[in-house]
Amino acid sequence: MLKVQHLNFAFGHQVILNDLSFTLPDGSITGLVAPNGTGKTTLLRCLCGLLPSGPKVMTLNGIDLYQKRKAYLGQLFFLENSNQLYADLTVIDHLKYVRKMWHSGVDLHTTIASLGMNGYYKKRIRDLSLGMKQHALLAMYLVADAQLMLIDEPLNGLDPTSIRQFERIFAEQKAAGKTLLVSSHQMDSVARVSDNVFFLKDQTILAEANTGQDMMAEYGRIFLGEEAHA
Amino acid sequence: MLSQFALDFKRLARTSTTIVGYLAFMLVLLISFFYSINDGDIGAVRQFDNFTQTMTQLDHDITQLRKDKTPSKADAALLANKAKQKAMIDDVRLAASAEQGTAGMAVTNPDPLNRTVLKLARYQLKETEAGRGDQLVLFKIEGEAFDASVLGRKETVLLYQTLLKQHRHQQYFNALRLPAASYLTAEMRSGRTVLLLLAVLVVLLAEGFALDRRQHTEALRQNLPHGQFSLLLARVAAAGLLGLLTLAAAVGSVYLLIGWHDGWGSWAYPLVYAPTGNTVATVTIGQYGLQWSGLFLLDAFVLAALAALVDLFTRSTGATLASGGAIILAANAAFLTAGLVRPLARFLPSAYLQPGPVLLHQASWSLFEVRGGIAVLIGWSVVLLGLCWLRLQAPATVKTKA
Numbered sequence: 001m002l003k004v005q006h007l008n009f010a011f012g013h014q015v016i017l018n019d020l021s022f023t024l025p026d027g028s029i030t031g032l033v034a035p036n037g038t039g040k041t042t043l044l045r046c047l048c049g050l051l052p053s054g055p056k057v058m059t060l061n062g063i064d065l066y067q068k069r070k071a072y073l074g075q076l077f078f079l080e081n082s083n084q085l086y087a088d089l090t091v092i093d094h095l096k097y098v099r100k101m102w103h104s105g106v107d108l109h110t111t112i113a114s115l116g117m118n119g120y121y122k123k124r125i126r127d128l129s130l131g132m133k134q135h136a137l138l139a140m141y142l143v144a145d146a147q148l149m150l151i152d153e154p155l156n157g158l159d160p161t162s163i164r165q166f167e168r169i170f171a172e173q174k175a176a177g178k179t180l181l182v183s184s185h186q187m188d189s190v191a192r193v194s195d196n197v198f199f200l201k202d203q204t205i206l207a208e209a210n211t212g213q214d215m216m217a218e219y220g221r222i223f224l225g226e227e228a229h230a
Numbered sequence: 231m232l233s234q235f236a237l238d239f240k241r242l243a244r245t246s247t248t249i250v251g252y253l254a255f256m257l258v259l260l261i262s263f264f265y266s267i268n269d270g271d272i273g274a275v276r277q278f279d280n281f282t283q284t285m286t287q288l289d290h291d292i293t294q295l296r297k298d299k300t301p302s303k304a305d306a307a308l309l310a311n312k313a314k315q316k317a318m319i320d321d322v323r324l325a326a327s328a329e330q331g332t333a334g335m336a337v338t339n340p341d342p343l344n345r346t347v348l349k350l351a352r353y354q355l356k357e358t359e360a361g362r363g364d365q366l367v368l369f370k371i372e373g374e375a376f377d378a379s380v381l382g383r384k385e386t387v388l389l390y391q392t393l394l395k396q397h398r399h400q401q402y403f404n405a406l407r408l409p410a411a412s413y414l415t416a417e418m419r420s421g422r423t424v425l426l427l428l429a430v431l432v433v434l435l436a437e438g439f440a441l442d443r444r445q446h447t448e449a450l451r452q453n454l455p456h457g458q459f460s461l462l463l464a465r466v467a468a469a470g471l472l473g474l475l476t477l478a479a480a481v482g483s484v485y486l487l488i489g490w491h492d493g494w495g496s497w498a499y500p501l502v503y504a505p506t507g508n509t510v511a512t513v514t515i516g517q518y519g520l521q522w523s524g525l526f527l528l529d530a531f532v533l534a535a536l537a538a539l540v541d542l543f544t545r546s547t548g549a550t551l552a553s554g555g556a557i558i559l560a561a562n563a564a565f566l567t568a569g570l571v572r573p574l575a576r577f578l579p580s581a582y583l584q585p586g587p588v589l590l591h592q593a594s595w596s597l598f599e600v601r602g603g604i605a606v607l608i609g610w611s612v613v614l615l616g617l618c619w620l621r622l623q624a625p626a627t628v629k630t631k632a
């Protein structure tokens with residue numbers, strides 16, 4: 001369980017996150033939604049310590065980021081996007097590396113097969129399409145086997161089949177007790193997979209439980225000021 | 231951290247910089263080869279010329295002394311001395327001519343020439359020790375430093391004693407140019423070559439630390455559930471080892487190229503040096519090569535630690551290159567013997583960046599013994615890495631841009 005209390009962050013005088021407090025329980029998927037440039041990625045960076053937040057703000061299963069950084073990071077996985085993969089290395093190089101660095105016991109070939117990557121897991125990242133890279137990145141999340149997965153716009157560049165495949169995998173991870181925080185602009189997908197949705201607006205979070213409401217309409221209401229249709 | 235090291239090593243090895251570094255190392259090592267590639271019989275001819283020049287000088291001196299029809303006792307003794315030297319150098323030239331006449335044939339006997347040179351060298355040593363060194367006309371040995379002191383004379387005697395004992399030609403004799411083993415040793419003794427090799431190494435190290443920045447792939451590394459210092463050490467080890475292996479590959483390639491072109495030579499050939507102010511000793515060029523490699527390894531480690539520290543503070547490849555370049559530029563005798571630096575020189579890493587003067591006790595600046603030099607290099611590495619550790623303990627600062 002990730003517990004965040006009074007998280008503040010600013011770039012210079014520009015406040016990005018203002019006094020955020022929330023909890024992400026085990027076995028849940030939380031959607032993170034906001035227009036571009038609002039602070040979604042900044043929030044994810046803060047949650048994994050890439051940007052400073054201060055002590056006693058974030059604990060993951062009771063472990064404080066600032067007191068036990070290594071133990072904290074050992075329980076999460078976050079890589080912002082597939083452009084940050086190592087272009088000269090193969091997919092399997094990345095997976096082997098992640099497995100060792102996170103001391104994971106996940107079987108690589110099972111993961112590769114489950115994501116349909118048998119045809120290209122020995123190829124270098126630079127030779128892959130965006131969709132293939134997104135698969136490689138998701139495979140790294142699965143191989144790390146971390147409790148908390150911070151996933152930033154994972155559906156970019158994916159075809160509808162792959163989107164469904166990713167959603168299925170998210171659901172499987174949730175069923176396995178993992179905690180997922182997934183930022184996305186695909187409101188229909190957010191509606192399908194999320195238990196809760198965080199709308200990030202005016203430097204703070206508006207949390208909504210997913211009760212089957214029209215998420216696109218919610219987005220329009222919150223960010224575009226549109227009236228909900230009866 | 232083995233996984234991080236393996237990953238860093240693999241990534242760095244696959245960059246084009248490594249290929250460029252390999253070619254640069256090769257070019258540096260081949261400068262002398264290309265310089266003399268069109269010269270025939272360069273070593274043997276030069277050495278024979280050295281003997282001939284000595285002979286010409288002796289002839290001239292003797293002619294001048296004989297003009298005096300009523301020489302003093304001292305002049306008569308000097309004339310006798312010169313005549314004796316002339317007789318001996320005549321024997322040397324005769325033996326050298328015989329040697330040159332058989333050069334290129336399958337088997338030649340180096341002993342007659344070595345014996346005559348040794349005889350002359352012993353005489354010169356005796357005269358120098360007796361304080362009559364100014365009466366000598368000394369000959370230069372190609373590939374060896376020229377030193378008119380008693381120590382220098384002792385070195386020449388020991389060199390030819392060893393060559394005679396091993397039935398081995400002086401390295402320039404009976405060879406068109408230096409064979410591979412001797413060529414590489416000469417390059418390893420050249421201050422210019424060593425400093426250029428270190429400069430190429432600094433470029434490889436700077437590129438190694440800039441890789442993530444250049445490829446925008448720093449994120450994963452910053453998120454790893456491991457200490458940042460151990461990750462840094464893995465990068466230092468990977469960049470340093472890759473640089474050294476690239477150099478080793480270049481050295482191996484040059485050895486094959488020169489060996490194919492000019493012969494292989496022998497790693498048992500002796501190098502003569504003076505470990506103290508009044509004793510001389512020999513080391514084989516094979517042993518010298520190993521010692522040189524060890525010291526160069528430590529040099530590389532210091533430079534890698536420096537590159538890590540500068541990169542950590544500045545995140546600038548230019549600053550990393552500049553700091554490495556400054557350390558290398560400071561490794562020249564003019565700087566290390568300058569007034570303010572002279573008393574501190576032995577504590578500076580730059581004093582030990584050229585393995586040749588350190589191992590063969592030929593430095594003109596103040597130095598510790600080899601073990602002391604090793605301690606200085608290790609000490610600097612530890613200090614630089616310690617500063618890296620301190621830097622990584624500092625709280626992260628907020629970026630001003632997302």
